[in-house]
Amino acid sequence: MNEGTANPDRIQLVAGGLDKNDIEEGHINIHKNIIREIQEELGINLTKIMCLSPLSPWLIKRGGQSLVLINRVTIDLTSQEVKEIHKHYKNELYSKGELPEFKRVETIPFNSRGLNRLLLSDYCKADYINPLCIYLLKQLKENKT
Numbered sequence: 001m002n003e004g005t006a007n008p009d010r011i012q013l014v015a016g017g018l019d020k021n022d023i024e025e026g027h028i029n030i031h032k033n034i035i036r037e038i039q040e041e042l043g044i045n046l047t048k049i050m051c052l053s054p055l056s057p058w059l060i061k062r063g064g065q066s067l068v069l070i071n072r073v074t075i076d077l078t079s080q081e082v083k084e085i086h087k088h089y090k091n092e093l094y095s096k097g098e099l100p101e102f103k104r105v106e107t108i109p110f111n112s113r114g115l116n117r118l119l120l121s122d123y124c125k126a127d128y129i130n131p132l133c134i135y136l137l138k139q140l141k142e143n144k145t
Contacts, residue, residue: 011106011118012126013070014041031055034071041101042082043089050076068128079107112140 016037022029034055035046053074060069077085083105090100108114118125119133 009103010124010126011121011129013129013132014038015068015126016040030057030069030071034073038073042086042105043092044075044077044082044085046073046075052076070128070132082107110136110140112137115140 014037016033018028018033021036022033024032038044038046051074053072055071055073057069057071060067062068075082086102086105090102093100108118115133115137119130119137
């Protein structure tokens with residue numbers, strides 16, 4: 001996260017709280033929230049990029065005064081394309097005098113090595129990152145057997 005955010009210099013997923021625009025007919029529209037947050041934080045417009053799978057809840061983490069709902073989003077972009085889109089978006093925001101939410105985008109390989117590197121890193125991380133890594137490592141192990 002960037003200096004102007006609530007948690008600067010911390011590793012986290014694209015995320016955001018709900019706002020009144022996410023409420024439709026008395027219900028929370030999670031998909032709308034996810035689409036907006038990905039656009040606001042990465043500059044990726046999911047209405048123009050093909051999703052390779054439907055947005056679907058993947059993991060819920062509870063604790064303290066918050067509930068974290070993690071959704072898996074699979075898009076038709078390479079890691080390098082995501083980084084390039086974010087770099088262009090970040091430069092666009094800077095040119096307007098705005099501060100992007102993310103300093104940079106890193107991608108983690110969805111394999112044991114990549115997840116273990118993140119889990120064991122000394123970087124400051126959102127409190128849901130380690131439980132997510134442990135959960136995903138368990139899923140990978142179960143899928144191998």
